[in-house]
Amino acid sequence: MHFQSADINFAIELDAHDELASYRDEFQISDPNLIYLDGNSLGRLPKRTVEYMGNAIERGWGERLIRVWNEGWIDTPSELGAKIAKLVGAQADEILVTDSTSVNLFKLGLAALRVHPKRLKIVSDVFNFPSDLYILQGIIDLLGNEHRLELVHSTDGIIISSDAVKDAIDEDTCLVTFSHVAFKSAFMYDMAYVTELAHDAGALTLWDLSHSVGAVPVDLNGCEVDLAVGCTYKYLNGGPGSPAFLYVKRDLQDRLIPPIWGWFAAQAPFAFDLNFNPATDISRFKVGTPAMLSMKAVEPAVGLHLSAGIDRLREKSVQQSEYLIFLAEQWLLPLGFSLGSPRDPAMRGSHVSLRHPEGFRINKALIESPPPAIRVIPDFREPDNIRLGIAPMYTTYVEIHQALSRIRTVVDKKIYEMYSTQRSGVT
Numbered sequence: 001m002h003f004q005s006a007d008i009n010f011a012i013e014l015d016a017h018d019e020l021a022s023y024r025d026e027f028q029i030s031d032p033n034l035i036y037l038d039g040n041s042l043g044r045l046p047k048r049t050v051e052y053m054g055n056a057i058e059r060g061w062g063e064r065l066i067r068v069w070n071e072g073w074i075d076t077p078s079e080l081g082a083k084i085a086k087l088v089g090a091q092a093d094e095i096l097v098t099d100s101t102s103v104n105l106f107k108l109g110l111a112a113l114r115v116h117p118k119r120l121k122i123v124s125d126v127f128n129f130p131s132d133l134y135i136l137q138g139i140i141d142l143l144g145n146e147h148r149l150e151l152v153h154s155t156d157g158i159i160i161s162s163d164a165v166k167d168a169i170d171e172d173t174c175l176v177t178f179s180h181v182a183f184k185s186a187f188m189y190d191m192a193y194v195t196e197l198a199h200d201a202g203a204l205t206l207w208d209l210s211h212s213v214g215a216v217p218v219d220l221n222g223c224e225v226d227l228a229v230g231c232t233y234k235y236l237n238g239g240p241g242s243p244a245f246l247y248v249k250r251d252l253q254d255r256l257i258p259p260i261w262g263w264f265a266a267q268a269p270f271a272f273d274l275n276f277n278p279a280t281d282i283s284r285f286k287v288g289t290p291a292m293l294s295m296k297a298v299e300p301a302v303g304l305h306l307s308a309g310i311d312r313l314r315e316k317s318v319q320q321s322e323y324l325i326f327l328a329e330q331w332l333l334p335l336g337f338s339l340g341s342p343r344d345p346a347m348r349g350s351h352v353s354l355r356h357p358e359g360f361r362i363n364k365a366l367i368e369s370p371p372p373a374i375r376v377i378p379d380f381r382e383p384d385n386i387r388l389g390i391a392p393m394y395t396t397y398v399e400i401h402q403a404l405s406r407i408r409t410v411v412d413k414k415i416y417e418m419y420s421t422q423r424s425g426v427t
């Protein structure tokens, strides 16, 4: 991709030609002097969610009371799952919205290990989200410390080579589990190839789609993926802590034993049987009463993604990321930054990491500088990554231009030196 100019007028022109530009108006954007580049951690609030939730609370809960469950709410986990299925290339009955990503990973990971009880190796990588690795370590502990977790390494801190993955998977491997898009560098795996490697060795695959869903097209069925999990509060804009989803390939659904035997996982929850008899479909991976209000908030947001279309969103995300890197190469690399993400867009998700030894303080200065400075909210990931998230639904080219220009000023004028290196709770 080629950009002619680093001039702001060129950014204005790119926005004018953006066919998804009108989607920005769908979001509550109250402060014109705030550039939000953290939609990969917590997506913005869609305006239609506000009205939708008012209705869910006042009419659904307030007026309809217990009756609301039978007026559609009880089907929300599977109906919403069917919509998300369209974004990730799955069948309607292969996705369920439930619990958190961490809990879903626990349920599916543990169930997967029991398919091949004699195989004792789990393959993941050093780029995986710590929660995913902790959950796997906890599963190993729970099963008596017989399994071992092998983490594929990276030689450059940015990508994981396919050869290294290939070398790690063998006949003793029961489960291969990666984040499809790595949270730090945004490296994106070739899902089809890695899934095939795992299957050739007789192992199951479990992909975490938290940093892909809503920004990158995923083809779970086409890649013959066995299991997957993912967040709805990042690119999907479902709201803080909104419920996650899980995917179980149809022909595995009645073969996997759910590890948590909650009443919603039973074939007939309201028969109140004293003995657990699991549902034969994906419902066996439910646990208890769903967090319905937070789940409702995901519906309008997913609707926006379906209408914008995941292919168009990806196309814009690639173009915007390339534009961001184009500006970074001219303005920021000379100031001591390096690119912490793959240069090839085919190997990159929808955020771009820029590394700088003073990354923490630069990030803090971007977020906290008082007016009239423009505020930029990226996020920081240790030790030196500033992550700039492109949310193609609402990020503009002008915002990218202004944000990069602001980063240049903060470093060039050493504004970051006024900020401390003290870490706070949520970064």
Ligand SMILES: *Cc1c(COP(=O)(O)O)cnc(C)c1O
Pocket (backbone or CB within 6 Å): 100, 101, 102, 103, 128, 129, 131, 132, 179, 183, 208, 210, 211, 231, 244
């Ligand atoms: C964001 C994210 C999570 C978060 O899990 P929660 O249970 O929602 O806290 C897990 N895994 C990956 C890969 C993520 O990006």
